[in-house]
Amino acid sequence: MAPGVSGVSNRAVHEICGELNFTHxxxxxxxxxxxxxxxxxxxxxxxxxxxxxxxPVRAIAVFE
Structure with a gap:
């Protein structure tokens, strides 16, 4: 459901992904x-x- 360790803040994961220009x-x-x-x-x-x-995002699926 979320990257990182369950029950632990995801902030470090967000920072690392940002440094790598990786969107999750x-x-x-x-x-x-x-x-x-x-x-x-x-x-x-x-x-x-x-x-x-x-x-937060507005997530949209556009079907072919």
Missing amino acids: YENLVNLHLLLNRGRFQFIGLPLKIRGGTGS
Whole structure:
């Protein structure tokens, strides 16, 4: 559900991913609704949070 160790702050994981220019998404829900519906493009629209290491996103699946 989230990178890192369960029960421990994810801040270090977010900082490391940021340093590596790696974007990850966690705690997405209702993914089972995408099964067996074909290929789709994922679009994640984050909030711009100055100095933040993460943000809520509006997650969108656009099916072909």
